Amino acid sequence: MLSKLVIAVLLFHVSITISLAKAGDCGDEERSALLQFKESFVIDTSASGYAGAYPKVSSWKQNNSCCSWDGVKCEENTGHVIGLDLSSSCLYGYINSKSTLFRLVHLQSLNLADNNFNYSQIPTTIRNLPKLRYLNLSASVFSGQVPSEVSQLSKLSSLDLSLNLDGVSSDGLLTLKPSNLETLVHNLTRLENLYLSFTNISSTIPESVANLSFLTSLALRNCQLFGEFPVRIFQLQNLKLLSVRYNPDLTGYLPEFNQSCPLSSLLLAGTRFFGNIPSSIQKLDSLEELDVGGCNFSEGLVPSFLGKLTRLTYLDISKNNYGGPIPDSLANLTQLAVFRIVTSHLTGPIPSWLGNFSKLIYLDFSYNRLNGSIPKSFSNLKNLEILYLQSNDLSGTVEFQMFQNLQNLYQLHLNANNLEFLTESTTVNATVPQFTILGLSSCNIREFPSFLRYQKNLQKLYLAENKLHGQVPKWMWNMSTDTLISHPTCYKGHVLPMPPPSILGYEIQDNKLTGEVSPDICNLSSLQALDLSNNNLSGMLPHCIGNFSDPLILLLLANNSFHGTLPQTYSKKSNLRMMDVSYNQLQGQLPRSLANCVMLETLVLSVNKFSDVFPSWLVTLPELKVLALRHNGFQGVIGKPENSNGFPKLRILDLSYNNFTGEFVSEYIFSEYMP
Numbered sequence: 001m002l003s004k005l006v007i008a009v010l011l012f013h014v015s016i017t018i019s020l021a022k023a024g025d026c027g028d029e030e031r032s033a034l035l036q037f038k039e040s041f042v043i044d045t046s047a048s049g050y051a052g053a054y055p056k057v058s059s060w061k062q063n064n065s066c067c068s069w070d071g072v073k074c075e076e077n078t079g080h081v082i083g084l085d086l087s088s089s090c091l092y093g094y095i096n097s098k099s100t101l102f103r104l105v106h107l108q109s110l111n112l113a114d115n116n117f118n119y120s121q122i123p124t125t126i127r128n129l130p131k132l133r134y135l136n137l138s139a140s141v142f143s144g145q146v147p148s149e150v151s152q153l154s155k156l157s158s159l160d161l162s163l164n165l166d167g168v169s170s171d172g173l174l175t176l177k178p179s180n181l182e183t184l185v186h187n188l189t190r191l192e193n194l195y196l197s198f199t200n201i202s203s204t205i206p207e208s209v210a211n212l213s214f215l216t217s218l219a220l221r222n223c224q225l226f227g228e229f230p231v232r233i234f235q236l237q238n239l240k241l242l243s244v245r246y247n248p249d250l251t252g253y254l255p256e257f258n259q260s261c262p263l264s265s266l267l268l269a270g271t272r273f274f275g276n277i278p279s280s281i282q283k284l285d286s287l288e289e290l291d292v293g294g295c296n297f298s299e300g301l302v303p304s305f306l307g308k309l310t311r312l313t314y315l316d317i318s319k320n321n322y323g324g325p326i327p328d329s330l331a332n333l334t335q336l337a338v339f340r341i342v343t344s345h346l347t348g349p350i351p352s353w354l355g356n357f358s359k360l361i362y363l364d365f366s367y368n369r370l371n372g373s374i375p376k377s378f379s380n381l382k383n384l385e386i387l388y389l390q391s392n393d394l395s396g397t398v399e400f401q402m403f404q405n406l407q408n409l410y411q412l413h414l415n416a417n418n419l420e421f422l423t424e425s426t427t428v429n430a431t432v433p434q435f436t437i438l439g440l441s442s443c444n445i446r447e448f449p450s451f452l453r454y455q456k457n458l459q460k461l462y463l464a465e466n467k468l469h470g471q472v473p474k475w476m477w478n479m480s481t482d483t484l485i486s487h488p489t490c491y492k493g494h495v496l497p498m499p500p501p502s503i504l505g506y507e508i509q510d511n512k513l514t515g516e517v518s519p520d521i522c523n524l525s526s527l528q529a530l531d532l533s534n535n536n537l538s539g540m541l542p543h544c545i546g547n548f549s550d551p552l553i554l555l556l557l558a559n560n561s562f563h564g565t566l567p568q569t570y571s572k573k574s575n576l577r578m579m580d581v582s583y584n585q586l587q588g589q590l591p592r593s594l595a596n597c598v599m600l601e602t603l604v605l606s607v608n609k610f611s612d613v614f615p616s617w618l619v620t621l622p623e624l625k626v627l628a629l630r631h632n633g634f635q636g637v638i639g640k641p642e643n644s645n646g647f648p649k650l651r652i653l654d655l656s657y658n659n660f661t662g663e664f665v666s667e668y669i670f671s672e673y674m675p
Contacts, residue, residue, distance in 0.1 A: 026066040026074050030081045033100040034066055040099065044092035047116035049139065053088035073109070080106035087136065091115040097123040109134040113160070119143040119173065122161075127152045138195065139163040143173035146199065151184045159188065162197035162219060172222060178203035185209055197221035197243070205250075209233055217241040221267075225250045229273070239263060245291065246270035256280045265289040269316060272296050277317075282308035293318035293340065302341070304329040311335060313359070318342035326351055336360055342388075343367040350394075355380045364388040366413065374398055374419075379405055390415040390439055397422060398443075400451060404432055413439035415462055423449035441465050448473055459504070496537060498523075505529040509556065513537055522548045531556040533580065540564035541586075546593070547571035558604070559583040565591075572596045580604040582628070587611065595620050606630040606654065614660065616641040628654040637662035638669070646670050 026034075038057040045053070056070040066081070067074035073083030081104050095101070095117050102125040110129065113136045121144040122137060132153045138160045146161060153159075164173045176184075176199050185208045194212075197219045204227035209218070216238045222245070229244065229252030237260070244250055245267050253275040257263075264286045274296040281287070282305045290312060299321040306315070307329030315336060323345030331353040333339075337360060346368035354363070355377020363381075366388040373396030374389065385408050394417040403409055412435060414421065421443035434457045440449070441464035448468065452461075453475040476497075496513050499506055501523045509531045516539030517532070524530075527549040538561040542548075545555070546566075550573040558580045565588035566581065574597045587609040594600070594615075601623045611633040618624060619641040627650060638660055646669055653669060 025079050026072070026081050027079060030104060031062075031066040033103040034069070034072065034081070034084075035060060035062065036100040040095070041091040041093035043090050044116065045090050047092040048088045048090045048114045050088040050114050053090055053114065055091075056086055056089045057091070075106070078106075082106055082131075083109040085109070085111040086115065087111045087113040089115055092118065094118055095120045095123060097125040099123060099125070102126070102128040105129060105131070107132055111136040112140055113138045115140045117141050121145070122147055122150070122174075124149045126150060129153065130155070132156055133190075134158045136160040137164070139165070141165075141167070141173065144175065146174055146176045146180060148180050148183060151180065151187045154187055155190060156188050157190050157214070158193040159191065160193065160195040161199055162195040162221075165198060172198035172200055174199045176201050182206050182208065185212065188212075189214075191215055192238075193217040195219040196223060198223070200224050202226075204228070205230055205233075205244075207232070210236065213237070215239055219243045220247070221245040223247060228252055229271075231255050234261070237262075240286070241265040241267075243267040244271060248272065254278055254281070257283050259283050259285070262286055267291045268295055269293040270295075274298075277303055277306075279303070279305045281305070284309065286311065288312060289314040291316045292320065293342070295320055297321075299323070302327055302330075302346070306330060307332045309333070314338045316340040316342075318344060318364075321345065323347065325349075328353070331356070334358070337383075338362045340364040341368070346370050348372070350375055350389075352377045354378070357381065358383065360384055361408075362386040365392070367391045369393055371395065374402070374414075376402065378402060381406060382408070384409050386411040388413045389417070392417055394419055396420070400432075400449070407431075407433055409433045410435055410457070411437040413437070413462075414443055415439040415441040415464075417442065420444040421449075423451055436460070438462070448476060452476065496532070496535075502526055507531040509533045509535070511535050515539070517542055517545075519544070521545070525549050527552055529554040532560065533558040535560055538562065541567055543567050543569070546591070547574070551575055553577050555579045555581075557581045557584065562586060565589075567591065568593060570594055570596045575599050577623075578602040581608065582606040584608055590615055592617060594618065598622060600624055602626040604628040605632065608632055610634065614638045614655075616644075619644045619647050622648055625649050626652045628652070629658060630654045631657040633659060635659040635661070638664055640665070640668040 038060050043055045059070040066072055067079065071085045072081060074080060075082045084107060105128055107129045108131050110132060117140050119141055122142050124147045127149040130153065133155050135156060142164045161174055165171065166173055176196065181201060181203065185206050191212050192214045193216060201223040205225060207230045210230055210232035215236050217240060219241065221243050225244065225247040226249035229250055234255050240262050242263065246269065248270060251272045251274065253273060254277060256278050257280045261284055263284050265288060267289060269291045276298050287309050288311050291314060293316040297320045301324040302322045304327040307327065310332050312333050313335050315333065318340050319342060321344065325348035326346060334357055336357055339360060342364050346365065349372030350365065350370055352375040355375055360381050361383055362385060370392040371394065374394060379402050384406050387409065390413040397420045400423045403412065410433065421440055432451045432454055435455060436457050437460045438458060439462040441462045443466060445466040445468060496515060496517060498518055498520045503524055504526055505528055507529060513535040515537065517537060519542045521542055522544035525548060528551050530552065531554060533556045541562055547569050550571055553575055555576060561584065563585040566586060568591040570591065570593040576597045577599050578601060582604045585608065589612040590610065595617055598621060600621050602625065606628045607630065609632065613636040614634060624647055650670060
């Protein structure tokens with residue numbers, strides 16, 4: 001009897017152990033589905049943009065419990081897979097409706113954000129996951145129509161389809177039909193978070209969005225929305241984030257706010273919201289971000305009541321026709337990290353109390369009418385990274401030493417003021433901030449600033465309209481491997497200096513440079529823009545000028561004294577879009593290899609000594625819009641190009657002051673006149 005009892009107890013413990021083991025595993029079917037899903041992709045570190053991305057599926061092994069795999073969450077009692085987080089997992093490949101992912105029918109949370117699914121469409125079999133409460137497919141290169149099956153996931157509380165962008169154009173790849181949006185809003189009544197930014201919706205916002213009583217976040221940036229924004233959405237009791245930025249055809253107005261409104265982020269920039277910002281906005285005790293830049297709010301003084309929003313970390317009221325002085329009430333906004341009032345009508349001095357904004361990272365008061373000097377208190381802004389004050393009426397002396405302690409400052413624009421920028425100091429050395437963009441045009445600079453020799457990251461340097469003289473110092477070309485020297489327009493040296501080979505843009509137009517262009521220019525293989533126009537350069541153009549840099553987009557050599565023929569070779573890999581060699585002394589025939597420049601949009605050859613027939617062979621250039629041949633020696637009859645219906649996009653053709661004969665038949669040239 002005792003032995004039977006012992007056996008029974010042992011069997012009970014064995015059964016408990018077996019059941020517990022099963023509860024801790026996800027089962028063969030789900031393990032197999034996950035492993036097959038893993039095998040359908042390759043690992044590519046460039047597929048994820050997040051700095052901390054890593055391939056989570058690397059931990060997935062056949063002989064391990066899949067509930068212990070990275071990114072996998074199981075239900076404690078049943079062992080079913082209920083959560084899958086493969087965000088930023090470096091996955092690259094396609095996903096379709098046959099994917100084994102959709103066998104995981106118990107999933108409640110699915111996060112595939114920040115991978116590259118290579119323009120896959122969102123599979124319609126997403127409907128096989130009816131228990132989903134959280135779905136995040138953002139920033140993963142999905143494209144096409146958002147399937148109506150997403151609307152069948154009625155338990156969803158969070159849906160994120162945002163930031164599915166084309167890697168080249170940065171355009172949104174997803175489209176959501178207005179009818180599908182209506183259905184989605186109607187069916188997904190439990191939604192708390194709805195992120196559709198950069199999804200092409202191209203419709204009005206349904207009034208029914210105001211019925212989503214649980215909604216806390218609504219992000220509809222760059223969705224091509226139009227019509228009037230439903231004002232009832234502002235009355236949602238739980239709404240904290242509202243972003244409809246950059247929908248230029250979306251109108252609306254701000255209602256009166258009450259104390260109970262929990263809004264923390266109100267982002268309306270780039271819309272056509274109109275009227276006034278109501279003074280009741282000061283009741284929004286939780287508001288941390290206010291961006292109404294580029295709207296149509298009424299003209300007038302900068303609203304002083306904004307100073308009551310003391311929790312603000314982000315404030316942008318640019319391009320709303322606000323004017324007058326910056327009100328002292330804004331001195332209370334000491335939590336600001338971003339403060340922008342751009343392209344407005346601000347007057348008066350820059351307040352010195354801004355030096356108390358210790359958390360400030362980005363300050364932009366450009367394109368106003370501010371006067372007076374730059375406050376010395378700015379030297380206290382130790383966290384400042386970007387300072388834009390260009391195009392004001394600022395005056396006085398600015399010592400570079402003011403910025404020397406701002407080690408985080410990497411973009412500084414002081415262009416187009418009446419400042420006198422002093423750079424020489426015994427304390428200026430290699431400890432100066434490392435700039436990527438530095439704008440010092442019209443700053444009465446008399447010699448090249450010595451602190452530039454310590455710059456290692458400079459990409460754009462603006463020294464236009466100063467009082468520089470003499471030759472560019474040799475160290476200028478060694479201060480950075482990626483420096484872009486941009487139009488130092490008052491440099492009065494004697495010869496054209498050669499920048500480092502890795503330079504991206506070399507724009508030194510409107511000077512008094514003389515001499516010839518050195519063949520060393522052929523070493524600038526990364527160049528995207530070359531502008532030598534309006535100088536006194538002479539000699540023959542280097543033979544490489546047509547093919548030394550495949551990335552070259554702009555080639556501007558006008559108004560010099562170049563002679564000889566145009567270089568004869570142009571690469572088939574050329575990205576050239578604009579070529580202007582007008583007002584020189586170039587001669588001979590046009591090189592037929594210009595037909596290789598299939599991206600060319602503008603070709604200006606005016607006022608030279610070219611002698612050739614009409615270049616009908618350029619009809620093969622699909623993007624050519626402007627062709628200027630004025631004041632040359634072109635001759636002969638302008639006939640119909642062979643095997644062609646005319647120049648497909650040509651809009652401007654200048655043939656004046658040449659030796660053409662016969663009748664000009666527009667149908668031969670302009671395709672729009674073809675029968």
